[in-house]
Amino acid sequence: CCGEVALPNRHHNETWYLCNCTIARCLENNTIEIVEVKCEPPPKIECANGHPPIAVPDDDLCCWHWECDCVCTGWGDPHYVTFDGTYYSYQGNCTYVLFEEIRQTVDNFGVYIDNYDCGAQDLVSCPRNIIVRHETQTIQIVVTDLEKLYLQVWRNWTESNRFCTPCNKFNNPFLTIPSNTSLTTLLLHKIPELQANVTYNGLAFSVKLPFRLFGHNTQGQCGTCTNNKTEDCRLPSGEIISNCEIMADAWAVEDPRKPYCGTSIKPTKPPAPTCEPSLLCSFINGPVFEACHKVLPPTHFYQACVFDSCHVPDGNMECISLQQYALMCAGLGVCIDWRSHAPECPFTCPSHKVYNACGPAMPKTLWKEKLQTFITEKFYYTADRKNS
Template identity: 55%
Template sequence: NCTKAICIEDNIIQVVPIICNPPPKPTCANGLSPVQVIDEDGCCWHWECDCYCTGWGDPHYMTFDGLYYSYQGNCTYVLVEEIYKKVDNFGVYIDNYHCDTRDVVSCPRTLIVRHETQEVRIATVKPNTLQVKVTVNKQAVALPYKKFGLSIYESGINRVVEIPELKMNVTYNGLSFSIRMPYRLFGNNTHGQCGTCNNNTADDCMLPNGNIAENCETMADHWQVVDPSKPQCSPGLIPTKAPSTTPMQPCKESSICKLLLGSLFEPCHGFVRPEKYYAACVFDSCVVPNLDLECSSLQVYAATCADQSVCIDWRSHTNGVCSYKCPSDKEYRACGPIKEITCKSSQQNETSTKQMEGCFCPNGTMLYDSGVDVCVKTCGEFYCFTRMHFGEKFTVDCQDCICLEGGNGIVCEPHECAKQNKTSCDGEGFYEVNEVNSEDSCCPIVTCKCNTSLCTTKVPKCTVGFEVHSHIPSGQCCPVYQCVPKRVCVHQNAEFLPNSSVFVDKCQNCFCTNEVNVSTQLNIISCEHIPCNTYCEPGYEHQPVKGECCGRCVQTKCVIHTANNSDLILSPGEFKSDPYNNCTIYSCVNIHNQLLSSTSEITCPAFNEENCKPVSKYEKLTLYSMHGLLHPTLCSVRQRKDFIFYKSCRSVDRVVMTECEGKCGTFSLYSADANSMEHSCSCCRESRTTVREVELKCPTGHSISHKYIYVESCSCQDHEC
């Protein structure tokens, strides 16, 4: 109870009241008066500068700390969000649009307030008017509205969104908005187009990344939010340039703007300086002179003055330009109560000194209820005197009521709904929805709706050549997916339409057919090999070659041209005599995969006439060298000339070679002493040899040196018989 207990001694306690010393009154950067805030102990108080941001016209902004700027973007923007998130899903946003035919300036269209599970939208019904409609989570609601810690109500010309837990309120009337937030809850923790609430204008132009822009026009464009209805808008675009305030012709300021600096608003000048509002008014009257937007500058200034408890009746001084018409059963007041007294609230004490302009019930009448916009002279008159008789029952606001005399004239109980068959929304994707009952609007009907986003089955990823087909079976919500063939051919993870060519390899012409492979469900690829000439000359065979389609003729046998112009075909390792000359032999060898042919001629021993005996007595002797006609000669050296072959290489010319040939003694005699046959054998063999060297020419073109044995002398040498 704002007292302090002090223990003296011996259980003696002194209780003294806490003394509060009034703190010095600070100066707020936004030019508004500071507010008294109770300390945490609930006893003393201190001054704070509330966060107060306004916007109006086309549009002009005054940040929390009082920095003025104009911005002409036509997207949806963040007015205020927390830097460090303390409140779930909290923020205030503005949807601007181009409000003149030249798309030069923009005006506010919708104010959006998000708090936890609710999103409030206050939208302008008709451009540049004070007609608005309110929706919560995209559903139209009647005012006053109060649910989940958020309330919405009418206050004069404004619609007010109030969040008591955060001690903040947001107002909007179609032409202007205001946001009031307590410094103790939001100080140093706001950013957006309304700036940072810290009583310092130096950082009001803060970008989302924490940097400070050179001006707030640049900063404002960076606070775009994704809006599906405005695909041309996205964060990070080039800042929207403000239109020039210098018109093509000299601009004469509107006389309405001068009212801000004159005696009419002078009582407020000491509380709120008018210069920035005057500059905005001149801007609007020069740039868009036909929209009467200058009225919004006076309206916002008057509302700010009323917030400081200074009420000014200004509309009657505008010669009808800024007049405001009320319904026939109400009258306009520049200084009416923030919350109008109703039959149900008449007993409550209204202590607020702040006032608000708007349409109010005439003197002598009272608003029946904040939810029933009818002025009555006596409470209960609205229903009981004009529609019902006393004692008659009726239903209103989903309550069963009866008209009684005295008091408010109405006694109500909650409306009872008839029992309904319980609807069970079983099945994946279904959820319950309350729909309006045409027979009883107070008793909604529970129906089942399908929301495919609640389905858990994921769309399968089909292999190449297949695609996803889906269908929703009767009585179900979630689709059933399956991969079905696309009636195409597939080769190397690529799809080919029927009758289109398919490249398999360069040796085949392939195309996609309309025939389907039963096992793979894919169309069949038909291929034909490229036509090839497989004829080869004799001695050659057609063999495939890697990297080539048709192969080529490869020599597998030797082709030898004989002396009589005929051809012989020999396989490697084969020997064959000339069909017309048995003394000529042809051969074919394969050396390192190269076929080489050779020709060999059989040479006869050198002919010596001395070895022949005469067979005729004629002077001219006929000599025969046939066997049996030669005189046997003794063992001696015989010479002959022939080619030397070695490893497919051959001597260039015939070489003189020697050999031993002739008769040696050989006999078999009977020996009486030994009583057996005695044998004596001798052979004509070389007795002395030398090694000679000759040059051989090889098929590859190179030459080699070859050594061979040359017989110098021969003799008869004994040999075992």
């Protein structure tokens, strides 16, 4: 048809992409028709994890489609919500794989969790450290004081160079950690080239990965990220089972500090709660969090709150479920000032700072990245210290 007018040779009615969202179509008599790419808004999809779908550009950057990002969270003693939204509780006190790739596309990339016994009455555990491995680096967020929740960032496990804020790899940003590592400050690992976020505040963690890079290629306690809950409980062998608590135990890793750990050890599961849940838990389903219900269902956080109120009484562990629900909603743009309704869950500020439930994760003077949409509760300098 078009002959040498359009190299290489094209056939009648053949189309090909040119540039700037235009398509060429071969007509008869060596004629080429140039038309603009027309994009029809795709129907919105529903994400199995309850999070709103994300609009993602197509490869040609002209049109777009919906995707469900991989979001895994854990908190309390501890409660997990997998990438695809499956909720389960698991009381192992070893070190475990939260996420690794099934087929390795990124060199040595994984996220791991170190749990410890934290229940005085029942056999329950809590997250102590979060470990992120990427290529030649190993970054660990460490709770150095379990009572006051002081946090430190360690690099490559050595005493001499364990602190790094931010961490650099060959003089280029490797992980952005915008934090002064004090008190219950939220710590954020951000790996720019992977668009991966890992957060930890000493009590709760979250792992967020883009579906376009990691969909159908995750395994570990966080599940498979396929937007299908039935595939979440994947064993290291690749077998899919129905019980994620059994699955979670299979992802223990060797830890020289915990020689008693291994995949053959079965943690004791506390009995189902039979007590009257704390009134704090009612806030999650009530009007205090009503705005949050519209962007993220409260069911899992309420279940976790009831579990904690029964198994760790008089410890205010319920506050962690409220805090985690508020934090997840803040990440979706909805701020909940819930602590004003729950004096049992105080957030103590230094004398020269004031509490702000809906501020940015870091002051602009300390963090230059444009992440204004990421909000979290924080304390700030009072008026007489703003210019100091």
